[in-house]
Amino acid sequence: MAHARFSPSAAHRWIPCPGSMILEKDIANTSSVHADEGTAAHFLASECLERDRNATDFLNCFIVVKNGNAAWDNENAETRTGFCVDLEMSENVQKYLDAVRSQADGNELLIEQRVNFSNFIDAENAFGTGDAIIIGQSEIQVHDLKYGRGVKVDAENNEQLKLYALGALSDFGMFGDFTQVRLVIHQPRLNHVSESVVSIEDLYDFAHRAKNTVQMIKAIDAGAAIFEAKDMLNPGEKQCHWCKAKATCPALIEHVIETVAGEFDDLSTCDLEAEIKQAVEDVPQHENQLLAKLYAALPLIESWSKAVAEAVSSKLHSGEQVPGYKLVQGRAGNRTWANAEDAEQVLKGMRLKVEEMYDLKLISPTNAEKLQKAGVIGPRQWTKVQDLIVRPEGKPTVAHESDKRPALDINPLNDFDTV
Numbered sequence: 507m508a509h510a511r512f513s514p515s516a517a518h519r520w521i522p523c524p525g526s527m528i529l530e531k532d533i534a535n536t537s538s539v540h541a542d543e544g545t546a547a548h549f550l551a552s553e554c555l556e557r558d559r560n561a562t563d564f565l566n567c568f569i570v571v572k573n574g575n576a577a578w579d580n581e582n583a584e585t586r587t588g589f590c591v592d593l594e595m596s597e598n599v600q601k602y603l604d605a606v607r608s609q610a611d612g613n614e615l616l617i618e619q620r621v622n623f624s625n626f627i628d629a630e631n632a633f634g635t636g637d638a639i640i641i642g643q644s645e646i647q648v649h650d651l652k653y654g655r656g657v658k659v660d661a662e663n664n665e666q667l668k669l670y671a672l673g674a675l676s677d678f679g680m681f682g683d684f685t686q687v688r689l690v691i692h693q694p695r696l697n698h699v700s701e702s703v704v705s706i707e708d709l710y711d712f713a714h715r716a717k718n719t720v721q722m723i724k725a726i727d728a729g730a731a732i733f734e735a736k737d738m739l740n741p742g743e744k745q746c747h748w749c750k751a752k753a754t755c756p757a758l759i760e761h762v763i764e765t766v767a768g769e770f771d772d773l774s775t776c777d778l779e780a781e782i783k784q785a786v787e788d789v790p791q792h793e794n795q796l797l798a799k800l801y802a803a804l805p806l807i808e809s810w811s812k813a814v815a816e817a818v819s820s821k822l823h824s825g826e827q828v829p830g831y832k833l834v835q836g837r838a839g840n841r842t843w844a845n846a847e848d849a850e851q852v853l854k855g856m857r858l859k860v861e862e863m864y865d866l867k868l869i870s871p872t873n874a875e876k877l878q879k880a881g882v883i884g885p886r887q888w889t890k891v892q893d894l895i896v897r898p899e900g901k902p903t904v905a906h907e908s909d910k911r912p913a914l915d916i917n918p919l920n921d922f923d924t925v
C-alpha cells in the first residue's frame with residue numbers, strides 16, 4: 507500500500523516541527539502489538555458498519571494483522587492466531603458504532619474512506635483514510651477511533667482530523683453547501699469522546715499554514731541553504747512524544763537540559779552531571795510559578811529520558827560502541843516449571859494435599875463482573891456480589907486546571923482547627 511509522505515497521523519509532528527520530516531526519514535518504523543490490536547479493532551468496527559452488524563455478532567472470532575492489514579482468521583479453532591474479539595473489544599467497539607450510527611442516521615456514511623487533500627497543501631499524493639465520514643446537509647463529520655489506552659487525545663486543534671476534513675471537503679464539497687466540519691475522536695477504552703466544530707474559513711486558514719510548512723520541507727528536500735536544523739526544529743510535548751528522532755534530536759536535547767538546568771553554552775563542554783545535581787538541589791527553593799512550568803515539562807523530559815535509554819540499549823545490542831557502557835548478563839528471571847504438566851504429575855505422586863499443591867486465590871471483583879456479563883452469575887446473584895465490593899477513595903493527586911474533576915478544598919489552617 508502506498509504511504510503518504512505528508513501523513514495525517516503524523517501531522518501533529520510535521521506541522522509544528524517541519525525538521526522532524528528530515529530527522530526521522532532514515533529511522534525505521536516499528537510495529538507493536540498495541541498498534542496491531544488497534545488495527546484489529548478498526549477492522550472489526552468497519553466490518554460492523556459495512557455489514558450492518560453489532561460487535562457482539564463477531565464474539566470469539568479471530569482477526570489476524572500482517573504488515574498493518576487486518577483480515578478474519580478463518581482457520582480451525584486450534585490453528586487460529588491473532589486477536590480474539592472478546593467481550594472487552596466488542597463492548598468498546600460497540601460504543602464507537604453506536605455513536606457513529608446515531609450521527610449517520612439520515613445522512614450519508616462513508617466507512618474507511620480514503621480522502622485526498624493534495625490540492626489544499628500543494629503536495630502530490632497527500633491522502634489519508636478517515637474511519638467514518640458523515641456527509642450532512644451543511645456539515646461534514648470526521649470520526650476517528652483510537653483504540654489505545656494511552657493518553658487522551660483532544661479533537662480541538664487536531665491536525666490529523668483537520669487534514670481528513672480538508673480531504674473530505676475536496677472530494678465531496680460539491681455535494682453540499684457546507685459551513686462547518688465536526689471532528690470527533692472516540693477513545694472507548696478511556697471513556698473519552700472529544701468533539702470540536704471548525705468553520706470552513708478556519709479550516710482554510712489551517713490549510714494555508716500546513717501548505718507553508720510543506721513549502722519549507724520541499725525547499726529542504728531540494729537542498730535549500732535555509733535549512734538550519736535548529737530553526738526548523740520545534741520541541742514540544744505533542745510533537746516529540748512519538749517522534750522517532752527524539753533520542754538524538756539536538757533541539758530536544760537543548761530544550762530538556764535548558765528546562766532542567768537553565769541556560770548553558772555548549773552541551774559538549776558543560777559538566778552535565780554537576781549542572782543537573784545542582785538543579786535537583788535548587789528545586790525546593792523555586793517559586794510556584796517556575797515549579798508549575800517545570801511540572802508541565804515533566805512528560806516531555808520523561809519521554810526523552812526513556813528514548814535515550816532505549817537508544818543506548820539498542821545500539822549496544824546491535825554491537826555498536828557507546829563510550830563508558832557495555833552489556834552484561836542481567837539478574838536471572840524467576841524460577842518456573844520447565845513443564846508444568848510433568849511437575850503436576852510428580853507432585854501428585856507425592857500425595858500432596860490440594861491446598862499444598864495449588865495457589866488458590868479468590869477472583870477479583872473485575873473478574874466477577876466478567877462472569878456476570880458472560881451470564882455465569884445471574885442478575886439476582888450479582889446484586890448480592892455487588893454489596894460485597896468496596897472501593898477505597900483515591901488519594902489527592904495533581905491534575906491540570908482543565909481537568910473536569912472539581913478541585914479539592916485543601917486548607918491546612920482549617921485542618922489544624924479540628925485537631
Ligand code: SF4
Pocket residue numbers: 519523525526529739740741742745746749750751752755756757758
Ligand atoms: S524530537 Fe521533537 S523537536 Fe526533535 S525532530 Fe522530533 S518533534 Fe522535532
